[in-house]
Amino acid sequence: MEPTITAYEYSYITQQVNALVSAYLSVNDKRMRRVVRDTTVENIASHLPADEPIAQDFLQQLQPDRLTREAAAKLLPTIEPLVVPFPSLSQKQLSKLFRKVKKLKQPEWAGVDLHELTYLGWNDGGSQKKYLVAPYQDRLIGIQGDMGPKTVKGVCAICQTIGNVSLFVSTTKKSGLGTFTRNGNYICRDSAQCNRQLIDPQPLADFLEIVRPKR
Structure with missing residues (x-):
């Protein structure tokens, strides 16, 4: 697996996921939650490799109607292997x-x-x-x-x-x-x-x- 995501893209994805969780907590209308979820998934998908199973599983895990903060905190680290790390300097x-x-x-x-x-x-x-x-x-x-x-x-x-x-x-x-x-x-x-x-x-x-x- 070749890391392809930059650290700033990972920060963007993290912000998008956190915003989705906040929307789930504040929006009661089911249709509106679906619109927010679909938009968020689309935004995140544009930064992930389409042919990478880890990325596809990550997007799939965003589909539940009520993603909790606890679930999001466990989900985000699963795509860290796709992130190009900063060099470890001696x-x-x-x-x-x-x-x-x-x-x-x-x-x-x-x-x-x-x-x-x-x-x-x-x-x-x-x-x-x-x-x-x-x-x-x-x-x-x-x-x-x-x-x-x-x-x-x-x-x-x-x-x-x-x-x-x-x-x-x-x-x-x-x-x-x-x-x-x-x-x-x-x-x-x-x-x-x-x-x-x-x-x-x-x-x-x-x-x-x-x-x-x-x-």
Whole structure:
């Protein structure tokens, strides 16, 4: 079985399933529930491989008229084998991405689900730094920046969702004359939550274009 679903597609499918469960809980009209279910199944099917038995079984399990939250929570992990996981990076590989960081704090890998990651992000509370590893032009790049201590409610530049965000500021080289500029955006403080909310990779690409180191 070849994984074909991206992490952001998996996030989209998860959101669709959760919305379906919410509709089942709030809509009493049987015909309307069927319309919502059929629309949801159609939306999800467009992101799944048509010839994969796991995918077809998943869609079949969405057919009951009353899908509970408990059933949905057990159902979603069944399609994880179809998701292309984020690379599991060694300490040496991470160090190469952050060559200027002498004491790089490692991510807490035990709490990381690689199938949910479009990008990898973690915080170093001691130094008020945030580190990001993300795909850029067919390779992984490392971005480091200062993470403001203040958390506010706002729209994340990466996942485009309202939540708990903080100001992330990176320093990028502006020209060959040794001048530098600082670029900042409000992003989710919790990168794992951000990934679960990310269903469109374009805002992430736009964010990386702004904050990545320039030569």
